[in-house]
Amino acid sequence: MERIVSEAKKKELNYEVFFTKEETKSLNFEQSELKDISHKIIEGIGVRLIHNGRMGASSSNNVSNLEVLDFALNSARFGKEVQFTFPELPHHSESFGDAKSELEFEKLYPVINEIVRYLENKYQGKVDLSLTQMKLYQKLTNYRCENYIERNTTFFDFGLSLFSVTSSGFLITYSWSWKKSGLTSDDLWNITRKMEQTLVNYDKIAKITSGRYKVIFSPYALLSTLGITISSGVNGFNLARRMSPLLSKLNEKILNEKINITDDPNLDTPSKRGFDDEGLRTAKRSIIENGTLKDYILNLDSAAELKMNPTGNGIRYSFSSLPLPGFHNFAVQEGERSLKDIIRGMDNAILFLIPIGEGQSNIIMGDYSLNVGLGYYVENGEIVGRVKDTMISGNVYTDFQEVLEISKDTELLMSRGYNTFFNLPFIIVDNVSVTTK
Helix, strand or coil, X not given: CHHHHXXXXXXXXXXXXXXXXXXXXXXXXXXXXXXXEEEEEEEEEEEEXXXXXXXXXXXXXXXXXXXXXXXXXXXXXXXXXXXXXXXXXXXXXXXXXXXXCCCCHHXXXXXXXXXXXXXXXXXXXXXXXXEEEEEEEEEEEECCCCCCEEEEEEEEEEEEEEXXXXXXXXXXXXXXXXXXXXXXXHHHHHHHHHHHHHHCCCXXXXXXXXXXXXXXXXXXXXXXHHHHHHHHHCXXXXXXXXXXXXXXXXXCECCCCXXXXXXXXXXXXXXXXXXXXXXXXXCXXXXXXXXXXCCCECCHHHHHXXXXXXXXXXXXXXXXXXXXXXXXXXXXXXXXXXXXHHHHCCCEEEEEEEEECCCCCCHHHCEEEEEEEEEEEEECCXXXXXXXXXXXXXXXXXXXXXXXXXXXXXXXXXXXXXXXXXXEEEEEEEEEEEEEC
């Protein structure tokens, strides 16, 4: 990286250089059988230049490849006209997680195999499982100064899914969790037990008809509906291209007044950071306040296009990608009562735990259509059985006007496609369209 920076200075270029090194160790099971144990190291460098008012960019997995500057210069001839400059950077270094911690796959394999056989035998199904160690180093500098922003991130995650064909039909459920330091045998079993909590009365069928119901959206179901719709709708890239229905909607009510959503870079997750990937300071921001849209998520480029101030939300998804607007930590404010207490007080509702699919339909406009992988019918405060062959559909901006309550329980999930952590409760929505055979 230093060689490229030195050459860029000699050529008096208006440069930005971004370096990443990502080390991943993982153990994976598919269909209850060991698929692989892998160790991957990916490193590379991304360069952006502003030359004659146009943006040029290039990247390479050879971090000393000086040609990356020439490629970036050549691309600037045909690049987009830009209306911003790179910011002056502080000297800043931050870290997250225990960098010295390591997963010992040989010690954990017997426990993992035991978990797989336990679930396979008890539920007569197949298990997918992943155990991952992630270590990420990032470094950013530009022509404005000699300073660097550095970030070291370490975390460990464990996810498992159960697929089964039972007397009550096709069954799917899953669970995921993470830690700053290495996961232990107890951690793995705790996550497994947590997944089993979704299987209450899974072998009983509740007969329902198509119609409109109260629906309890779990954090997983919420991620595929409200989470994706709002994170896409307030994204500066979509706003600048007039693809979002939220353009020019600031200070307008778009959801029920019970809903409050923030972007919180200080939340204790691997997305915690003091500066974004363009070198701007991050800050907790209120995006939706009492149902009213208060702010957008902008990087330097989208902010310039919209003639607004950047919000410190420029995120690179790899060394080869350009910075795009993105949430750090998408958080929905929790309510006051537990899910158990809420369910006890309900006359009838559908508890929508596990969706199949990622929202489908025109999700940026709020439309969603999700098959229910695992859901239950609640009657007189009790879970009476699974609903099957069921689809829940509607529009986020319409349906989430009729929020009845938000739970105190929350779950922290990661969307790898969005590189964002989502802290989500259960949300009870009235009058939702439910279709069943």
